[in-house]
Amino acid sequence: MMQGEKGVFFETSLKPIYGVSIHWSSDCNMACKYCYIDKDKPAMASLNREIRQALEDGSFVQNIKTTLKPIQNQVESLALWGAEPTINGKYFDNFIGELLDYFPNVNSLMFSTNALLGAQVLYDQFLSPLMKKVETLQRKFEFELQLSLDGPELINDASRHVGATKNTLDTLYYLIEMMPQTHDYFTLHLTTKPTLDISFMKEMVQEGIEKFQWYYEFGEEVQRKAKILIGDKTTVTATASIIPTLVDPGYYTKEDGKMFAAWVEDLMYVDQSNWKYREGPLFFQPWSGVENIMYSPNILVEGYNALSCSAGKNNITIDHKGKVYTCNRLCRNVALSDEQKYKIPMTSNSTIDNPTDQKWLKRTWATQSFHENFLSRFQFANTIILALAAAGQIDKKYLTDENARLLLFSVTIGLYCHVGAEEDYTSNIFIPPVSYFRLFGNGAVEEIMRYHKYEENRGVERPWPSNVL
Amino acid sequence: MAEQCLVNTTGMTAYEQQNQELADFFLNEYLYKAYSYLNTEDPYSKTLELIISPRCNLGCKYCYVHKYRKDIFSEDVYDSELTLKNLDLILRWLEKNKYNPELDIFSGEPLAQEIGFQVLEAIYEYEKNVDSRWRIPRIMIPTNFTFICSEELTKRVDDLIDKLAAINIELLLSASFDGKYMEQNRPFLYNLDLNMNVERDDAYYDRVFEWCNKHCYGFHPMIYSKGIKDWKKNFLWFQDQFKKFDIPWDVLYLLHVRNEEWTAENVKDFQEFVEFLFDFAWEKLGKDPRALVDWIIDGKGFNLLGQPFVTVGRGLTCSIQNQFTVRVSDLMCYPCHRTGYKDFYFGQFIPDETEILKYHNTNVELLLTTYGIHKNVMPYCMECPINNLCAGQCLGAQYESNGNLFVPIPSVCIVSHALVASCIKGLEKYHAYGLLCEQLSNRTILAQLDYVKKEICNNATKN
Numbered sequence: 001m002m003q004g005e006k007g008v009f010f011e012t013s014l015k016p017i018y019g020v021s022i023h024w025s026s027d028c029n030m031a032c033k034y035c036y037i038d039k040d041k042p043a044m045a046s047l048n049r050e051i052r053q054a055l056e057d058g059s060f061v062q063n064i065k066t067t068l069k070p071i072q073n074q075v076e077s078l079a080l081w082g083a084e085p086t087i088n089g090k091y092f093d094n095f096i097g098e099l100l101d102y103f104p105n106v107n108s109l110m111f112s113t114n115a116l117l118g119a120q121v122l123y124d125q126f127l128s129p130l131m132k133k134v135e136t137l138q139r140k141f142e143f144e145l146q147l148s149l150d151g152p153e154l155i156n157d158a159s160r161h162v163g164a165t166k167n168t169l170d171t172l173y174y175l176i177e178m179m180p181q182t183h184d185y186f187t188l189h190l191t192t193k194p195t196l197d198i199s200f201m202k203e204m205v206q207e208g209i210e211k212f213q214w215y216y217e218f219g220e221e222v223q224r225k226a227k228i229l230i231g232d233k234t235t236v237t238a239t240a241s242i243i244p245t246l247v248d249p250g251y252y253t254k255e256d257g258k259m260f261a262a263w264v265e266d267l268m269y270v271d272q273s274n275w276k277y278r279e280g281p282l283f284f285q286p287w288s289g290v291e292n293i294m295y296s297p298n299i300l301v302e303g304y305n306a307l308s309c310s311a312g313k314n315n316i317t318i319d320h321k322g323k324v325y326t327c328n329r330l331c332r333n334v335a336l337s338d339e340q341k342y343k344i345p346m347t348s349n350s351t352i353d354n355p356t357d358q359k360w361l362k363r364t365w366a367t368q369s370f371h372e373n374f375l376s377r378f379q380f381a382n383t384i385i386l387a388l389a390a391a392g393q394i395d396k397k398y399l400t401d402e403n404a405r406l407l408l409f410s411v412t413i414g415l416y417c418h419v420g421a422e423e424d425y426t427s428n429i430f431i432p433p434v435s436y437f438r439l440f441g442n443g444a445v446e447e448i449m450r451y452h453k454y455e456e457n458r459g460v461e462r463p464w465p466s467n468v469l
Numbered sequence: 470m471a472e473q474c475l476v477n478t479t480g481m482t483a484y485e486q487q488n489q490e491l492a493d494f495f496l497n498e499y500l501y502k503a504y505s506y507l508n509t510e511d512p513y514s515k516t517l518e519l520i521i522s523p524r525c526n527l528g529c530k531y532c533y534v535h536k537y538r539k540d541i542f543s544e545d546v547y548d549s550e551l552t553l554k555n556l557d558l559i560l561r562w563l564e565k566n567k568y569n570p571e572l573d574i575f576s577g578e579p580l581a582q583e584i585g586f587q588v589l590e591a592i593y594e595y596e597k598n599v600d601s602r603w604r605i606p607r608i609m610i611p612t613n614f615t616f617i618c619s620e621e622l623t624k625r626v627d628d629l630i631d632k633l634a635a636i637n638i639e640l641l642l643s644a645s646f647d648g649k650y651m652e653q654n655r656p657f658l659y660n661l662d663l664n665m666n667v668e669r670d671d672a673y674y675d676r677v678f679e680w681c682n683k684h685c686y687g688f689h690p691m692i693y694s695k696g697i698k699d700w701k702k703n704f705l706w707f708q709d710q711f712k713k714f715d716i717p718w719d720v721l722y723l724l725h726v727r728n729e730e731w732t733a734e735n736v737k738d739f740q741e742f743v744e745f746l747f748d749f750a751w752e753k754l755g756k757d758p759r760a761l762v763d764w765i766i767d768g769k770g771f772n773l774l775g776q777p778f779v780t781v782g783r784g785l786t787c788s789i790q791n792q793f794t795v796r797v798s799d800l801m802c803y804p805c806h807r808t809g810y811k812d813f814y815f816g817q818f819i820p821d822e823t824e825i826l827k828y829h830n831t832n833v834e835l836l837l838t839t840y841g842i843h844k845n846v847m848p849y850c851m852e853c854p855i856n857n858l859c860a861g862q863c864l865g866a867q868y869e870s871n872g873n874l875f876v877p878i879p880s881v882c883i884v885s886h887a888l889v890a891s892c893i894k895g896l897e898k899y900h901a902y903g904l905l906c907e908q909l910s911n912r913t914i915l916a917q918l919d920y921v922k923k924e925i926c927n928n929a930t931k932n
């Protein structure tokens with residue numbers, strides 16, 4: 001069957017979608033200086049008013065139901081995205097109740113919050129209604145709540161606002177305290193996601209190992225307190241020991257790459273002997289890509305999403321009008337832009353299974369090819385890596401050593417936000433930004449290999465089960 | 470709130486600087502060295518493609534200019550005065566650096582509007598004073614040849630050819646029309662700023678062929694899905710015209726339009742046409758299988774019949790990796806004339822204080838990919854069983870169809886498969902397939918041909 005007819009040609013390549021991200025809010029009560037979301041406040045606020053109206057009049061839920069009817073029994077997880085979800089918290093109770101009734105197999109929810117409104121709001125508006133609902137439905141349910149916390153006050157407050165660190169920690173601890181001892185169906189997973197900016201890495205390298213101790217001991221202390229508070233409660237877990245993630249894809253230079261290599265090298269000198277609560281290695285994100293290559297040899301011959309996000313493959317984003325997008329980033333860009341670029345919406349109208357909806361099918365055809373063509377992605381990266389090496393912006397060895405190029409590519413795949421790269425850097429999901437390779441191609445790959453060998457010898461467990469990989 | 474993408478504000482300047490250095494390094498190695506008059510090994514290996522106007526007097530149904538003009542080169546960007554001013558800057562930049570690439574001039578239709586003639590006049594006026602060692606050697610313009618409708622315009626073109634020839638610049642025109650029986654795909658829209666009575670009757674076509682023959686210009690009609698049933702008739706009309714004007718029968722360069730519109734029925738008709746071409750060539754070549762094979766391998770075969778067997782020495786088979794495209798109105802640089810969408814600007818030429826152009830980088834990653842990528846590593850193409858027999862697709866058409874420059878259009882893939890199958894069938898019919906395979910040394914190509922041949926047998930058995 002040909003394109004231009006009923007589009008059946010494409011259907012064979014469609015994979016099940018089981019994750020649905022909901023563009024739930026579009027405004028924020030903070031203005032973190034590094035956040036990727038546009039700080040066009042009037043437009044964000046205006047869109048958020050529209051979203052609230054749709055929440056109030058029930059059209060948001062109705063539009064989701066109409067659009068996602070064909071996959072009603074397929075959806076397993078929901079996520080709230082957009083901007084800060086808690087600002088629309090008063091609408092959550094009815095909203096989630098209706099969705100859990102409608103999607104019989106949804107058993108998890110996640111969102112990330114700046115925690116500014118505190119534990120009481122989170123508990124009253126989100127946790128409490130959820131616990132009641134899943135009890136009524138008698139459905140096992142996991143809720144992952146990610147709290148923004150980049151590290152000690154000096155780091156976290158600098159990028160957010162004075163008092164942000166204390167506020168987040170208070171929220172974390174109070175939430176643990178507020179959770180009941182047991183619940184037949186509900187578990188809350190509290191996590192922190194620390195992002196480490198290159199300027200702080202530089203400061204750590206310059207100031208020496210004491211600064212590393214200071215940074216990581218903060219995580220040890222947070223995790224210690226959390227564990228003590230959890231005690232023998234079965235309703236809550238916490239992962240808060242600070243495993244930093246990188247600014248992605250960042251604006252890295254060759255010099256940043258050299259400094260970053262020194263930073264990774266220093267990890268081996270951090271004294272962990274007195275720590276009891278830490279979970280996982282000190283740094284893991286790039287290693288996840290290496291593990292993909294080492295432990296999943298099929299990645300080289302089969303379709304595999306290689307730990308990149310699954311946006312457009314088995315995860316989609318839906319907005320209050322029922323429009324579907326590859327991911328929340330695109331949704332936000334479209335919503336805040338006057339210009340409706342052809343390439344962005346995955347569907348122009350109502351239902352995603354409509355075989356005549358060519359935009360949906362075409363976009364999916366393109367997006368899935370990203371997820372399923374690892375070697376093709378590597379060849380695009382290969383082109384960039386070779387040029388960087390020839391220009392002297394990364395190690396010259398990458399000119400001649402293809403295995404080294406594969407390894408360099410693999411360390412970036414755990415970080416890679418293809419939609420972000422397309423939208424903000426290279427205009428195409430297959431073309432990785434040069435920034436990545438400058439960061440890792442100036443000695444860091446070798447240090448990452450050494451560091452993980454060192455941790456492996458110490459028997460440190462990975463932060464998530466290897467079967468996830 | 471998601472926090473994936475922090476901005477390292479302190480590193481921005483250095484980051485941008487290094488991106489600029491990378492772009493400059495690449496352009497120097499890949500492009501400027503080839504542009505240099507000192508490059509005598511392959512002086513035409515890289516060209517400079519100048520996009521001078523978004524306007525065209527025809528509205529060809531398959532043409533990107535007609536369909537996507539607003540997005541690809543809007544009237545807001547076009548400015549004839551700026552075009553001439555910037556052209557002067559480009560010519561100064563070429564002279565200053567002693568670069569002498571071939572210039573390819575694109576627009577809608579350059580020779581149906583005053584700016585096209587002004588550009589050629591300006592090039593002549595500038596280049597006549599340039600040292601002959603680094604004077605540009607050639608200007609190539611694909612044109613729809615409607616200027617032949619006007620005696621006055623034809624004379625202007627003739628005069629320009631002579632003037633440029635006098636300073637050793639060859640003006641090459643390539644006949645971009647599809648033939649008498651494809652006129653329905655190429656309707657006249659309106660006159661631009663030059664008046665002509667565009668009536669493409671037999672007398673007009675006679676003038677075109679006579680004129681092309683006089684100047685030894687070639688013909689490159691496009692085979693579009695719409696009207697494909699009439700292509701045999703159209704082809705025979707070309708042959709009649711060639712005979713009439715004593716033009717060799719095989720100068721025709723056929724290329725199928727790689728847009729998404731192909732349907733199953735169109736593909737069937739396309740295959741019939743390809744097989745018809747084999748029949749025609751067989752008769753012309755004296756029913757000699759060896760002559761048929763040589764004709765294809767030597768790169769003739771109307772282009773189309775040789776496509777599966779003839780390889781080119783670059784990653785993408787269109788000319789994109791041999792050229793550098795600049796839209797003259799705003800000096801914006803992007804991969805090719807078909808990809809002028811604002812998402813794909815990878816840089817811009819900006820004059821410095823001495824009015825000499827400098828390349829200003831915007832998207833070095835796209836620049837590197839455009840010139841470094843190979844068609845066989847595109848998504849889906851990597852696993853395709855005929856990737857070595859396929860000419861690949863058009864990046865612009867891919868973007869227009871599925872939103873991604875590098876993801877192939879399934880219907881065009883089917884056309885490629887069909888072309889390979891029909892070429893094999895055509896060769897087999899005249900006992901030339903084995904002879905052709907003997908001349909191919911690439912084992913992958915041979916294995917892929919074998920694969921398609923088996924598919925054909927299987928299909929025949931099923932049918």
